[in-house]
Amino acid sequence: MPIIAIEEHWSMPDLTAALHALPHPDESLVFGEMDDNQERLEDLEAGRIAAMNAQGVDVSILALTPPGTQSLPPGEALALSRAANDVAAAAVARNPARLRSMSTLPMSSPKDVPAELERAASMGHVGTMVYGRSGDLFLDDPVYDDFFGVASELGQPVFIHPQLPSRAVRDASYRGFDPMTELALATFGWGWHLDAATAALRLILRGTFDRHPDLQIVLGHWGETLLFWLDRANSISRTAGLQRSVSDCVRSNFHITASGMLNPAHLHHALSVTSVDRLMFATDYPFQRPTKEEIGSFLGHFSSETERQQFSSGNAASLFGIGL
Template structure:
């Protein structure tokens, strides 16, 4: 069975160095996770070493995406230059291994107009199959009207936008995520809770802003089994009773404009819950490499838990081929 993994991270040396140079108050502290153990070396390898890891896991194609926060923590001019460089570097990796890699564009969202232009360049000139964004840029949230051109471009070019988690703002961390101890505080604000709440909220705010009414062809992807949205579907749908400006119920947008991926969380119970709330046509596979590195046996066991053979093929590769236009 062909397997396509759609959230497989890498990083450029230029972006890594730029993030490391940021002053303490401007840094995204979650970058500390990128240098633990052999993670940094794995992130920066988009060649033979990565292919060997894919072979060991039984993965046929990986969609490469720059790890959080990509260029979004950087000032606009620097973000534009480094995003272009990263996209060119990813294109070179895909060109060297066209049967194994595709790429999601890195966008300089601290400059919304430049982000839309870079998405167009990546899609039409570089052959990227979508883009990954990491929530807000500074205090500018994804649903701000400044990004409407970006989403219009994505819809027009059929470029899915993957909303990846990003650490909450410093003010919010002071209010809700600090006061235990520094390491626990950071974990609470990132992989333990805050990352996922932020990503799910970004998608929910886009729905409530009417983004999909303006751009019905726009498709989003959420990792980690929907970043809490599916688990709170009944409650968020109650917003439909007061959001009278929307054409449809909140749950309908989730089920028609958002795809869900596993992000390496290969528990059967999470798969079952997801299939209860959305169609098997909207579920995608990913390992969140290199932060998760499931072996071939774990991946085989995961797919064995999909009861229908046709659905198994869709989740393994068919949905990704259709959404990202890989064939």
């Protein structure tokens, strides 16, 4: 059974240097520098293919590791987004049977986003990865509506990845511990996921899917808590004057990845609030590294061979246009 992993991170030294040179560098950059993560992130060649082979992954969809280019000034964000898209496209061209890629966009320069998405799509990028906020601009700000319109027209799925919450949110909710505990609480332990879920929910409440009914969004980590709070979130639908409810948008416009969290309880809950054709495999490489045996064991929790195939590769192949 082929396996497509759709949230497999990489990094580019020039971008990493630019992010570290900012007056207030994103503290989550440290996660890419722990253990051998940096070496793995920068390797788009034999080492990455060897890691895929060890896990039994047939195709990896590359996506730049957080925070991407969104925290950079507009001109620098555009230049480095274009460079990243060129590098990723070249890596795919060298290994077309094993790699695909999601584009990086200069979200801090909204006027440049649609054109770069079009350019990246023409190069073969199968989707794009963005974050919920660029400076003070939320992803649902009207300045991004042209971007979502182009993504919908081109059939480019938009992956909303977690990012470090704003300084104001961190000050209000995540302070009072030693620095590393504060960072863990604000990122992988809690804050990342609430931040991404909020960005997704705001898109729905802004009426994005009423205007762009064919737009497809991807959320990692079993829906970034949103699937587990749909009953309450759904109650906002009428207040916001939506044509469709929050839960209807989730079931029609959202796809959910496991992000290496191979917990059967999460799977069973996801299947209770959305359908199996909306679920996809991902390892969140190199931050999560499930073994081939762990992946095989998890796939055994599906009720049929058809559902296993949908989750492991069929849904991703259909959404991202990947031939197997």
